Amino acid sequence: MVEYIAFDADDTLWHNQSYVSEAHAQFKLLMQEYLNGSYDGRYLYETEVRNSKHYGYGVKSFGLSMIETALELTEGRISPEHIRFLVNLTKEMLAAPVQVLPDVEAVLDELSGDYPLMVITEGDLLDQESKFVRSGLSEYFRCIEVVSEKDPFCYSRILRRHRIRPEEFMMVGNSLRSDVWPVLEIGAQAVYIPHRPTQDAERLQMDDPKPRLYVELEHIGQLPEWLEARLLAA
Structure with a gap:
């Protein structure tokens, strides 16, 4: 029986990959100036x-990866002005408005009355804390965990610290790599809610080799109804 529900943050609670995709597009245009349009x-x-x-x-x-890639591809020919452009592009991403995804706040409001809710998310601590303040969602969560890597060890450590048994825990997120597979490995449950840009990016890294032991929903708005149906069936 699920007693605790945790959510990923980026592209599960609010938009993130759209900003990254836009930055990729701007970086591509910049590199094409140096590479005669051949950068793909x-x-x-x-x-x-x-x-x-x-x-x-x-x-x-x-941001660091953009600068490193630019230096490598241009063999150091990139101008200081364009390096400054990449730094400013990174700062713009950090300051971008937090756009909460549809149905998220209604779902959190409904579920927080029945479940202790958590957030487990990867990323930079300062950036993620700032996003939570600006999102207005912090009030729905008992705790927020910002980690460097979501793997089985990380999830096990968090559950031990909060005295949660794996069979009582469910993770909801948009990444098979970090929100689903490692959670299944420790004996907990996972709900996968694909987010198209992230889904496409993950396909460049890996296929889905594991049995479908997780639940896939089209959007987060389906989560309360699915949980209720599951509870009634049990």
Whole structure:
């Protein structure tokens, strides 16, 4: 029986990948100036994946990856003005308005009366804390965990600290890699709510090799009804 529900933040509670996609597009235009239009976009993504083990996840990591990729692709020819452009682009992403996804607040308001709600999200601590303040959603959560990597060890450590048994825990998120597979590995439950841009990006890294032991919903607005039906069936 589920007693505790945790949510991912970026692209589960609010828009995030749309800002990243726009930055990718601007970076691509910049690189095409130096590479005679031949840049296809994959180099920056590969640098992001490679750097995640050094910088973690988040906008600051993305900004460093843009600068590193630009230096590599241009063999150091990129101008100081364009480096400054990439720094300012990163700052704009950090200051971007927090756009809560449809149905999120209504769902949290409904579920918070029946379940202790948590957030477990990857990213930069300062950036994520700022997003929560600006989102207006903090009041619905008992605790907010910002971590560098969501793997089985991370989830197990959080559950032990809060004295939650895995069979009582459910994670809701938009990433198979970080919100679903590691949660299943520790014996907990997961609800997968795809977010198209993130879904497309994950497909560049991996397929879905595991049995469908998780539930997939079209959007977060379906979550309360699904939980109620599941409870009645039990």
